[in-house]
């Protein structure tokens with residue numbers, strides 16, 4: 001019976017401490033679908049180049065599809081002592097179909113095999129993550145569209161700075177997520193290269209056709225360099241960076257929801273999908289989901305660091321250290337998708353308190369920049385305007401209303417009254433990309449266009465993901 005040492009390896013390390021230490025089944029079992037599809041394509045290629053007879057090729061493909069049904073049905077006999085998913089599948093195949101099973105691994109190594117599985121897994125994982133981001137962005141845009149007139153203080157240094165609208169604020173998060181979306185698209189495109197045919201590190205003496213396998217599996221092309229193909233984990237490093245930064249964005253958003261739902265801010269009330277109560281204090285409703293989004297980002301950052309440290313200093317080509325690449329990727333993906341979905345549910349349950357937001361935004365001190373700009377409109381140099389308004393707003397006796405401003409800053413002229421008119425507060429901020437309802441209207445249109453543009457990539461990626469499923473379902477001809 002084949003073992004990870006090879007078909008007739010004896011003595012074997014199986015059952016020794018080393019065997020248990022080297023095993024990776026707990027983690028790489030999740031790759032089985034991609035491992036099987038890769039093997040179906042590999043077997044087709046071997047048949048086409050004459051390395052496998054049609055009857056053996058048919059039996060191999062049938063066996064692989066039968067294994068897929070066993071795994072889905074939960075009847076597949078997983079064996080820890082067979083080290084990893086690749087060996088489990090190959091051993092089971094040979095049990096099922098006999099000697100032809102021993103021909104599948106022709107001109108292939110687990111080194112190019114695992115690299116292939118990982119790229120197919122990446123493809124499906126990126127699709128799932130993109131769909132989650134897209135749905136969350138749509139929810140944020142829908143909430144924003146209803147809040148163009150809702151005044152909110154904008155902050156710098158967490159000090160009230162200038163008024164904005166709630167719509168403008170929510171859309172700022174949509175653009176962060178849009179860059180996260182774009183990063184995942186970019187890295188998936190770069191990763192869409194098949195490593196199969198690189199063998200252990202130096203290709204094969206047999207007449208294989210890596211381009212055939214690449215096309216069959218929906219890749220753009222096959223690798224250029226076999227040493228690079230088996231050792232390249234850039235796609236996982238890029239993925240983990242994209243997920244870490246996405247986690248940072250979700251964490252920052254979560255922090256705002258924690259602040260907003262506090263009694264001190266009171267900008268929003270938390271519904272049940274934002275969190276639970278306290279087991280001790282009956283009055284509490286904590287923003288647990290937002291807090292946990294903040295907390296999980298630490299894990300995603302750690303996952304990125306974990307992989308980079310693993311990769312650092314590895315000599316070409318394959319090194320067993322690379323086996324440690326899968327756990328951080330699986331962890332970061334699972335955390336990210338569940339965090340986005342939980343945040344989306346929490347957003348639906350977040351009731352904004354427009355009156356509290358408005359009252360905070362009407363803080364007259366936050367009108368200082370407008371006063372200075374009104375002086376500029378009257379011809380006063382900005383530096384001088386800044387200085388004069390600064391003196392006015394810091395004066396403890398100033399009441400900070402239209403009448404007192406007109407007295408303290410006579411050049412304001414008729415503008416003084418308008419600056420303190422709440423109805424004009426937002427509309428005035430009409431510069432492009434700013435918070436005025438008109439500018440936010442343009443911004444909403446841009447955001448909707450960006451969301452509409454997701455569809456093309458999502459559907460082409462979806463088709464490439466489905467290809468894997470089709471390879472496992474097709475009847476052997």
Ligand code: ARG
Pocket residue numbers: 024028084110111114318320322323324
């Ligand atoms: N479990 C291994 C990994 O994930 C598969 C490749 C093993 N290759 C080898 N030469 N031992 O990297």
